[in-house]
Amino acid sequence: xxxxxxxxxxxxxxxxxxxxxxxxxxxxxxxxxxxxxxxxxxxxxxxxxxxxxxxxxxxxxxxxxxxxxxxxxxxxxxxxxxxxxxxxxxxxxxxxxxxxxxxxxxxxxxxxxxxxxxxxxxxxxxxxxxxxxxxxxxxxxxxxxxxxxxxxxxxxxxxxxxxxxxxxxxxxxxxxxxxxxxxxxxxxxxxxxxxxxxxxxxxxxxxxxxxxxxxxxxxxxxxxxxxxxxxxxxxxxxxxxxxxxxxxxxxxxxxxxxxxxxxxxxxxxxxxxxxxxxxxxxxxxxxxxxxxxxxxxxxxxxxxxxxxxxxxxxxxxxxxxxxxxxxxxxxxxxxxxxxxxxxxxxxxxxxxxxxxxxxxxxxxxxxxxxxxxxxxxxxxxxxxxxxxxxxxxxxxxxxxxxxxxxxxxxxxxxxxxxxxxxxxxxxxxxxxxxxxxxxxxxxxxxxxxxx
Amino acid sequence: xxxxxxxxxxxxxxxxxxxxxxxxxxxxxxxxxxxxxxxxxxxxxxxxxxxxxxxxxxxxxxxxxxxxxxxxxxxxxxxxxxxxxxxxxxxxxxxxxxxxxxxxxxxxxxxxxxxxxxxxxxxxxxxxxxxxxxxxxxxxxxxxxxxxxxxxxxxxxxxxxxxxxxxxxxxxxxxxxxxxxxxxxxxxxxxxxxxxxxxxxxxxxxxxxxxxxxxxxxxxxxxxxxxxxxxxxxxxxxxxxxxxxxxxxxxxxxxxxxxxxxxxxxxxxxxxxxxxxxxxxxxxxxxxxxxxxxxxxxxxxxxxxxxxxxxxxxxxxxxxxxxxxxxxxxxxxxxxxxxxxxxxxxxxxxxxxxxxxxxxxxxxxxxxxxxxxxxxxxxxxxxxxxxxxxxxxxxxxxxxxxxxxxxxxxxxxxxxxxxxxxxxxxxxxxxxxxxxxxxxxxxxxxxxxxxxxxxxx
Numbered sequence: 001x002x003x004x005x006x007x008x009x010x011x012x013x014x015x016x017x018x019x020x021x022x023x024x025x026x027x028x029x030x031x032x033x034x035x036x037x038x039x040x041x042x043x044x045x046x047x048x049x050x051x052x053x054x055x056x057x058x059x060x061x062x063x064x065x066x067x068x069x070x071x072x073x074x075x076x077x078x079x080x081x082x083x084x085x086x087x088x089x090x091x092x093x094x095x096x097x098x099x100x101x102x103x104x105x106x107x108x109x110x111x112x113x114x115x116x117x118x119x120x121x122x123x124x125x126x127x128x129x130x131x132x133x134x135x136x137x138x139x140x141x142x143x144x145x146x147x148x149x150x151x152x153x154x155x156x157x158x159x160x161x162x163x164x165x166x167x168x169x170x171x172x173x174x175x176x177x178x179x180x181x182x183x184x185x186x187x188x189x190x191x192x193x194x195x196x197x198x199x200x201x202x203x204x205x206x207x208x209x210x211x212x213x214x215x216x217x218x219x220x221x222x223x224x225x226x227x228x229x230x231x232x233x234x235x236x237x238x239x240x241x242x243x244x245x246x247x248x249x250x251x252x253x254x255x256x257x258x259x260x261x262x263x264x265x266x267x268x269x270x271x272x273x274x275x276x277x278x279x280x281x282x283x284x285x286x287x288x289x290x291x292x293x294x295x296x297x298x299x300x301x302x303x304x305x306x307x308x309x310x311x312x313x314x315x316x317x318x319x320x321x322x323x324x325x326x327x328x329x330x331x332x333x334x335x336x337x338x339x340x341x342x343x344x345x346x347x348x349x350x351x352x353x354x355x356x357x358x359x360x361x362x363x364x365x366x367x368x369x370x371x372x373x374x375x376x377x378x379x380x381x382x383x384x385x386x387x388x389x390x391x392x393x394x395x396x397x398x399x400x401x402x403x404x405x406x407x408x409x410x411x412x413x414x415x416x417x418x419x420x421x422x423x424x425x426x427x428x429x430x431x432x433x434x435x436x437x438x439x440x441x442x443x444x445x446x447x448x449x450x451x
Numbered sequence: 452x453x454x455x456x457x458x459x460x461x462x463x464x465x466x467x468x469x470x471x472x473x474x475x476x477x478x479x480x481x482x483x484x485x486x487x488x489x490x491x492x493x494x495x496x497x498x499x500x501x502x503x504x505x506x507x508x509x510x511x512x513x514x515x516x517x518x519x520x521x522x523x524x525x526x527x528x529x530x531x532x533x534x535x536x537x538x539x540x541x542x543x544x545x546x547x548x549x550x551x552x553x554x555x556x557x558x559x560x561x562x563x564x565x566x567x568x569x570x571x572x573x574x575x576x577x578x579x580x581x582x583x584x585x586x587x588x589x590x591x592x593x594x595x596x597x598x599x600x601x602x603x604x605x606x607x608x609x610x611x612x613x614x615x616x617x618x619x620x621x622x623x624x625x626x627x628x629x630x631x632x633x634x635x636x637x638x639x640x641x642x643x644x645x646x647x648x649x650x651x652x653x654x655x656x657x658x659x660x661x662x663x664x665x666x667x668x669x670x671x672x673x674x675x676x677x678x679x680x681x682x683x684x685x686x687x688x689x690x691x692x693x694x695x696x697x698x699x700x701x702x703x704x705x706x707x708x709x710x711x712x713x714x715x716x717x718x719x720x721x722x723x724x725x726x727x728x729x730x731x732x733x734x735x736x737x738x739x740x741x742x743x744x745x746x747x748x749x750x751x752x753x754x755x756x757x758x759x760x761x762x763x764x765x766x767x768x769x770x771x772x773x774x775x776x777x778x779x780x781x782x783x784x785x786x787x788x789x790x791x792x793x794x795x796x797x798x799x800x801x802x803x804x805x806x807x808x809x810x811x812x813x814x815x816x817x818x819x820x821x822x823x824x825x826x827x828x829x830x831x832x833x834x835x836x837x838x839x840x841x842x843x844x845x846x847x848x849x850x851x852x853x854x855x856x857x858x859x860x861x862x863x864x865x866x867x868x869x870x871x872x873x874x875x876x877x878x879x880x881x882x883x884x885x886x887x888x889x890x891x892x893x894x895x896x897x898x899x900x901x902x903x904x905x906x907x908x
Contacts, residue, residue, distance in 0.1 A: 241638030
């Protein structure tokens with residue numbers, strides 16, 4: 001199945017959902033907002049109809065989406081737009097002139113640092129008869145165009161569409177990972193735990209978020225599927241100063257296990273998509289670390305005890321308590337409070353000692369090559385900005401080698417990272433849970449972008 | 452919970468924040484704290500200097516704290532809610548805590564409570580004299596709309612007396628050691644232990660220079676401290692019945708508030724020209740009036756808090772300045788409890804009266820009106836203020852009333868102080884709350900740069 005085919009339902013859902021979304025603007029997508037800004041700029045030039053539009057950068061899908069929406073807006077302004085195809089920005093001038101356009105708008109669109117950006121220029125294509133063979137340009141219209149809006153899940157999906165599968169170079173050199181990010185969901189409270197898994201059986205993962213007050217499930221495009229308040233659970237006698245907890249999508253029948261340290265007990269929940277609810281079906285006697293892995297909280301601390309019980313009931317005893325656990329069969333990763341990590345290549349093997357890890361660490365196959373990568377955030381207490389790094393796991397401590405990719409994250413402490421299969425393909429997406437400086441929370445989604 | 456998220460957001464690190472630790476604050480360790488306060492503390496309504504309130508707050512906290520953004524953040528309470536607009540429900544960890552708190556508030560509000568902080572509970576039905584616990588909850592019914600009740604309840608004077616039934620962030624472990632309390636409803640402190648040393652100013656200087664302590668409380672502002680809000684307000688209260696009508700003018704014309712804060716009291720301190728401190732009422736000072744016409748010589752007694760060096764220095768200054776106006780001022784230091792008792796009976800001519808005002812204008816004005824002996828005004832002023840649902844409008848109204856009422860209160864505002872603090876670089880996470888008090892339960896030890904790691908940043 002091609003990537004475009006896989007993403008088609010997602011894109012359809014993204015465009016079909018006019019319901020409020022959780023990102024910045026409640027109703028208008030990033031592509032719409034960017035096009036609106038660009039249309040205003042073109043009108044203000046002022047542009048002379050007909051207007052030709054030429055796009056470069058990003059993915060073909062993103063270029064086409066911005067082109068279509070911008071053309072529609074310009075048409076509504078009576079500017080008779082058309083989208084031209086040309087091998088280069090320079091060649092577009094001739095194509096536009098040949099098509100009878102009087103204005104050419106050349107834009108490069110891309111998703112970068114969480115923003116959907118367009119940069120370029122506008123020029124007049126009319127050539128004075130008295131110029132003869134020289135292709136002179138008119139004085140007007142002309143101008144530079146630079147616009148940027150906060151990216152959303154839709155823009156991110158468009159930007160990542162059509163990227164050819166990345167393969168491991170035969171030389172073992174750096175693989176092609178280039179992640180593009182956008183805000184997926186804004187939360188009123190900081191994240192206490194994060195998980196991803198297929199809760200509705202559609203073959204694609206949902207994203208579950210635990211805060212002090214509730215547990216929520218979101219779709220791949222940030223739509224809230226269901227939320228359950230935790231207020232009915234008894235208070236814990238040994239809570240933590242910071243929001244913390246355990247959250248996992250359990251194996252077997254799709255269930256979500258959630259336990260906030262504010263509460264004395266956790267719950268097992270089932271997603272009832274029809275009613276948009278999370279229905280409790282049981283309580284927890286241990287902290288859910290993974291689909292089948294269980295642990296225990298260190299009372300009052302944002303950490304788990306050093307003993308982990310695996311799916312077969314066998315215990316694994318770590319060197320010290322840990323703050324983060326990630327499982328990508330057969331590998332297991334535990335991040336300790338001092339920024340060190342224990343990476344088990346398989347159960348029962350001697351762990352590799354890692355260093356310089358942040359609490360936001362996870363294992364996942366980001367490039368679809370069948371091998372797991374290590375993702376980790378900064379080990380600093382107050383990084384500015386926090387950085388996500390992706391390391392190849394080739395044996396030994398991967399953090400001592402150059403990362404496959406690294407990039408800055410939005411403002412805030414990135415204490416939670418999970419990988420998720422949001423579109424059914426072999427490459428996993430990355431969801432980062434951020435605690436923002438204003439006391440709110442944010443989910444930041446990263447996808448493979450066009451190279 | 453919005454308040455909790457704002458508390459997280461208001462983290463002000465006094466130390467370096469670039470240390471390693473998997474991005475999370477680390478637990479454990481002990482910090483040595485020296486202070487210039489008394490080794491033993493009294494009940495919350497009397498332990499009301501910023502330093503004493505801070506020390507008491509290590510062992511017993513009020514039900515909530517006001518964040519710098521003005522939000523209420525539950526601390527001792529599990530939660531504060533309003534089941535109806537006229538009822539506030541305070542849910543506490545257990546029934547014993549609820550009962551202890553109800554008893555403490557009832558005692559504070561009683562006629563023999565002798566505390567101006569009773570005004571914080573004035574909007575409650577029965578003026579707070581009938582607070583009863585229902586299981587682990589307190590249901591507080593208002594006698595008139597008072598949206599600022601929750602923020603008033605966060606005042607340190609409304610903390611329960613230190614007892615095993617009322618958990619605080621720390622518990623006394625003997626010899627000045629305080630151990631982190633695992634059951635503290637807001638979450639155990641990051642540190643395992645605080646080691647407190649009570650000393651004097653010279654002792655503070657010696658311990659600091661010898662690096663024998665990591666945090667010092669009560670240091671003067673000439674040093675590298677980081678003060679919070681200055682809300683410890685000192686007034687010169689006078690008895691209108693025993694002093695001539697131009698006494699206010701005599702004081703205003705002779706006392707230079709700038710002089711007091713610059714030369715006579717410990718910093719951090721600011722002149723307070725109006726009824727409320729500049730933090731709550733940022734109006735410019737009034738021009739100083741001319742001296743009144745000379746009258747017959749008078750002898751008056753000025754009582755002040757014997758435990759406060761600042762008050763002794765200011766009392767002596769007032770003694771000198773009023774002498775120029777024909778007043779012979781006798782000074783009488785008193786224990787704070789005796790001072791409050793004299794205040795409650797109105798048994799004084801002149802009194803230096805200091806109160807720790809809440810960081811919210813409405814409740815602060817209530818305390819000041821009561822401190823000025825005009826409890827009768829509470830029933831007139833507070834309902835009109837509480838009727839305004841918009842917080843900004845309410846605060847503006849309070850400032851307006853404070854200006855209008857200033858001349859009718861037998862109180863001369865002098866200065867407002869805060870708590871001076873300094874910390875070694877290895878101590879992080881010291882947050883000043885809106886009350887201007889440091890929350891040591893949020894402090895932690897920063898690991899040495901690069902400790903335990905070898906990876907790239």
